[in-house]
Amino acid sequence: MSMNVVTFTIDGVEVKSAPDKTILQAADDVGIYIPRLCYLKDLPPGGHCRVCTVKVNGRPVNACTYPVAEGIVVENNTEELHSLRRNIIEMLFVEGNHFCPSCEVAGKCELQALAYRLALLTPQMPYLYAQKELDATHPDVYLDRNRCVLCGRCVRASIYLDKKNVFGFENRGISMRISVNSNDGLKDTNLTKDDKSMSVCPTGCLVVKRQGFTIPVGKRPYDKKPIGSEIETKTVNS
Amino acid sequence: MTHHYREQIKNIANKYGNDRGYLMNIARDIVKELGYISEEVVADLADVLNIPMVQVRDMVSFYSFFPRKTLGKNVIRVCNAVIERMKGADEVSKAFEKALGVSFGETTKDNLFTLLHTSCIGLSDQAPGALINNVPLTNLKPTDIPQIINDIKSGKNVSDLPQSRVLLNLKKEGEVICAPMESGKAIRNALNMKPEEVIGEINKSRLRGRGGAGFPTAMKWDFCRKQKSSVRYLICNADEGEPGTFKDRVILTEYPDLVFEGMTIAGYAIGAKEGIMYLRGEYAYLLDNLEKVLAKRRHLGLLGEHICGREDFSFDIRIQLGAGAYVCGEESALIESLEGKRGAPRDRPPFPVQKGYKNEPTSVNNVETLCCAARILEKGGEWFSKIGTKDSTGTKMLSVSGDCEHPGVYEVEYGITIENLLELVGAKNTQAVQVGGASGKCVAPKDFGRRISFEDLPTGGSIMIFSKNRDLLEYMYQFVEFFVEESCGWCVPCRAGTTLLEKKLRQILDGKGTAQSLAELRRIAQTIKLMSRCGLGQTSANPVLTTIYDFADLYAERIKEEDGKLMTFDLQKAMKVGIEASGRIKEGVK
Numbered sequence: 001m002s003m004n005v006v007t008f009t010i011d012g013v014e015v016k017s018a019p020d021k022t023i024l025q026a027a028d029d030v031g032i033y034i035p036r037l038c039y040l041k042d043l044p045p046g047g048h049c050r051v052c053t054v055k056v057n058g059r060p061v062n063a064c065t066y067p068v069a070e071g072i073v074v075e076n077n078t079e080e081l082h083s084l085r086r087n088i089i090e091m092l093f094v095e096g097n098h099f100c101p102s103c104e105v106a107g108k109c110e111l112q113a114l115a116y117r118l119a120l121l122t123p124q125m126p127y128l129y130a131q132k133e134l135d136a137t138h139p140d141v142y143l144d145r146n147r148c149v150l151c152g153r154c155v156r157a158s159i160y161l162d163k164k165n166v167f168g169f170e171n172r173g174i175s176m177r178i179s180v181n182s183n184d185g186l187k188d189t190n191l192t193k194d195d196k197s198m199s200v201c202p203t204g205c206l207v208v209k210r211q212g213f214t215i216p217v218g219k220r221p222y223d224k225k226p227i228g229s230e231i232e233t234k235t236v237n238s
Numbered sequence: 239m240t241h242h243y244r245e246q247i248k249n250i251a252n253k254y255g256n257d258r259g260y261l262m263n264i265a266r267d268i269v270k271e272l273g274y275i276s277e278e279v280v281a282d283l284a285d286v287l288n289i290p291m292v293q294v295r296d297m298v299s300f301y302s303f304f305p306r307k308t309l310g311k312n313v314i315r316v317c318n319a320v321i322e323r324m325k326g327a328d329e330v331s332k333a334f335e336k337a338l339g340v341s342f343g344e345t346t347k348d349n350l351f352t353l354l355h356t357s358c359i360g361l362s363d364q365a366p367g368a369l370i371n372n373v374p375l376t377n378l379k380p381t382d383i384p385q386i387i388n389d390i391k392s393g394k395n396v397s398d399l400p401q402s403r404v405l406l407n408l409k410k411e412g413e414v415i416c417a418p419m420e421s422g423k424a425i426r427n428a429l430n431m432k433p434e435e436v437i438g439e440i441n442k443s444r445l446r447g448r449g450g451a452g453f454p455t456a457m458k459w460d461f462c463r464k465q466k467s468s469v470r471y472l473i474c475n476a477d478e479g480e481p482g483t484f485k486d487r488v489i490l491t492e493y494p495d496l497v498f499e500g501m502t503i504a505g506y507a508i509g510a511k512e513g514i515m516y517l518r519g520e521y522a523y524l525l526d527n528l529e530k531v532l533a534k535r536r537h538l539g540l541l542g543e544h545i546c547g548r549e550d551f552s553f554d555i556r557i558q559l560g561a562g563a564y565v566c567g568e569e570s571a572l573i574e575s576l577e578g579k580r581g582a583p584r585d586r587p588p589f590p591v592q593k594g595y596k597n598e599p600t601s602v603n604n605v606e607t608l609c610c611a612a613r614i615l616e617k618g619g620e621w622f623s624k625i626g627t628k629d630s631t632g633t634k635m636l637s638v639s640g641d642c643e644h645p646g647v648y649e650v651e652y653g654i655t656i657e658n659l660l661e662l663v664g665a666k667n668t669q670a671v672q673v674g675g676a677s678g679k680c681v682a683p684k685d686f687g688r689r690i691s692f693e694d695l696p697t698g699g700s701i702m703i704f705s706k707n708r709d710l711l712e713y714m715y716q717f718v719e720f721f722v723e724e725s726c727g728w729c730v731p732c733r734a735g736t737t738l739l740e741k742k743l744r745q746i747l748d749g750k751g752t753a754q755s756l757a758e759l760r761r762i763a764q765t766i767k768l769m770s771r772c773g774l775g776q777t778s779a780n781p782v783l784t785t786i787y788d789f790a791d792l793y794a795e796r797i798k799e800e801d802g803k804l805m806t807f808d809l810q811k812a813m814k815v816g817i818e819a820s821g822r823i824k825e826g827v828k
Binding site for chain 1: 277278280281290291292293295296299300563580585587722723724725726727728729730731733734735736737738741742745758761762764765768769770771
């Protein structure tokens, strides 16, 4: 066996990968979908959502940060992990204020799509009805923290792709929020609507103004196919 | 835009070389001078340090000791942790409210006092306690409070108050930590060996980390030493924040030399030139003495350049104060905090021994572990390995509090049963023992034959005793509240999950739960445990998970359902206001 390939299994399927990849990258490469929310290719992993948790040799680990290794036994598509991931999505639904029917991004929202894929029904956990601030100060974009899942994608995209530092976090625990690089809202930052950080939000938290419903309902990415199918249908030729 | 305190901020930042890595210290000094960190200050500080404002806000908004709004001249932090509330902290809190005429979270109109609550401050053995302007007061009684307020108003120093007295409460001295020591002996022994041999001696002792996780110390040092790097760091974790633990307070007060001796030996073993002690902000009052001990050791040639005359070994220690965040006791969060950032734990791998402080190999060791290491180099690994049990060698410093006659610190041999411990501390009629703090395990009487050890009941040192007349689940609820307060917020299961767990448990304790609620409680708790990012999150559901089976009766008592149905909503009552307002008052609606 070559030194540059490690072999391991995901749900009993043998997977070969370069040794410097994470479990999630290796799975993507061979068309195995590990559900994820805060991860985004081209950004360093954040480790926030824990949706991509898999079991490695029986122990839960984060697939977006855990490196592949020779011979590891990875469990992904199991009933236990499926329900634990669904519980996390449920937590996010009751933590934030999400109203899918009236939301501009319904049908292209990754939170909503994961809820469908993981078969979440009406949340049984208590709704928190938290007060969250909306920032509409910027001429071209608005930031609606009601829909924020604190995935940190905008934070990382602004730093690593836009080289700007527009976003960050604030406070701790249940009071943690997305914060912006000014004393007085997004208008005083150097954010533009064309920044990469504007296009990475998985929900409708960061939205460009005056641009609603450009893709009609019914033609949105997750209207016909579940989230993850873009990975599963990938032709594997390695 | 310039503001009037810009010069002050400039001077403070300058004192730390305008180094962003010292943001914790800079923020502390700003709070000392200005009282709080306003948005203006955030902007100015960002400008002075030439970093984004959002990063400064991120850091300062994370820690309890960096207020964002102006506080009163005197800041009173009443500890309302579990043991404190058992010992009357609620009554003391009320007395403070009455004496000051404000509620918690408020400042008096004359700006003299701000009244706040705080988590465990490491004084559960002399509870209830409080910090006033960072000075600890102990054994408070509600009747003391008016006098305390009057004394401060009349200009008396808090440290001159009769309640400003921290008792040592060292109740049992063992042969490892509390034995007499000769400064420098262990270091000289170590320096007569190669670093690898020092690690070998530790290996022979089978010493395991005293923070609770029990990782073999020799293995940690060996991993760290073997990393390819010219710079390595040794960190002493003195962020003792687990509710009900205060043994490091005693060690740092009585045996600071032993700790620094251990740090120096560890530095030699792993090849570090710099050691950092991360001391919890609540222990700021210990700082002066610790600095004096460091100075004395430098003077004796036990720290600094060419230790004990050795050309090839230089090592020094600095102390970093924390700022009120339990999660910083987690080693990777501690490192983030040391780097001047929010104390959010890191995903592993890489482990700190691979990429730690400033991305260099770093060994993080508990205060007590380092003390043990010093003793091992003084008396030999063989000697140490004969104390305790096979898998848990040595002694353990236990912080005992709650319902017992003699709360305090006990150095016991590993392997002691709960039963024997209860006898030792004078506990009677015990309902349960919380081993390992809020994140530990609630042990029922049927298990009192179990032993304090890594292989059976591991603990970082916290032992809290609940007698039979206590409403145990209410205390478990307070532990859950603690985790809500202390979750860093980085990952979903811990951030949202702890709050949801708290709500669900409250519902059940209030008699509004069904059998279904119990199932929900378990589901939330399991998700937190299996999916959270760090040790704090993974153990934050333990107050529920370790009682839901062993104390199932206590939960069952609270469930008042009939035929699977429970009246949680009283329709008549809910409609009363509306019916009255509409004037349609019917017979029978009251």
